[in-house]
Amino acid sequence: MIIYGASGHAKVIIDIIKSLPNHSIDLVIDDNPAINKLLDYEVEHELLDISPDREVVLAIGKNMIRYNLAGKLNIKFCSPLIHSSAIVSDSSMLGKGSVVMAQAVINSSAVIGEHCIINSGAMVEHDVYINDFVHISPGAIITGNVKIGTGTHVGAGATIIPGMEVGKWVTIGAGAVVIENIPDFAVVVGNPAKVVKFNKIEDE
Known part of the structure; x- marks a missing residue:
């Protein structure tokens, strides 16, 4: 490796x-x-x-x-790397280059894209769809049937309630509680999470 x-x-x-x-x-x-x-x-x-x-x-x-x-880079990217202490459902799917860190949980029928980070102690519930290049930070909770777009960063300890759709290249602040759909490029903070500005993505 x-x-x-x-x-x-x-x-x-x-x-x-x-x-x-x-x-x-x-x-x-x-x-x-x-x-x-x-x-x-x-x-x-x-x-x-x-x-x-x-x-x-x-x-x-x-x-x-x-x-x-x-x-x-014209190279072969690795199969998903999953820490031995993580719990990952057999019915979930993970893309190449993704990493799952210690004590993380990925539950039934969740789909994780390529080059994602599921960080320490994060929880991804059933039927969640996470697109490529997403980072779920330590202790974040993604509840059932949530969809998350490419490049989004979910901050430490944040929670997204069931059924929400989060756009691409979104930043969700640490500890935020997402109770509404979030548009592309938004930066959201707070409980409940509110849009405070938008990311400028030049190379997306």
Whole structure:
């Protein structure tokens, strides 16, 4: 396994990989020349001559950076990485490059897109549909039948009530409680969550 990115988020992905049988870390790569070591791993700075059978995980927390990198890197992205302590229903589906961290729960018939982050202790309930490049932060609760668009970030401890539709590239603040549908690019905060501004997405 090759880890692309040497941030704090990468450290948590290392913990996921270490928790899994038959998984190992071959290489850590980051384009920042000032970063030479991450935990016990030396950090390389170029992605060269990678064998096509070696899988890569994008260990980058920012959704837009993952989105841009996935579009331009001609490499094989990994199957979903799921921490051994996470609970994931057999009837759920997860896309390539997605990561599920310790103590997260993904329940029946949930669909998680590609390159998503389901962070520590987050809960994704039944029949939820999460599009690509979404980050569900620690302790967030996505209740049943919610739909979340591409690139959206759900803040730590936020709650989305059943049946809501959240647009693409939305930012939901920490602790927010979403009780209405949220339009594309909105930034929402509070309980109940209210739109306070809109994200400017230039490269979407």
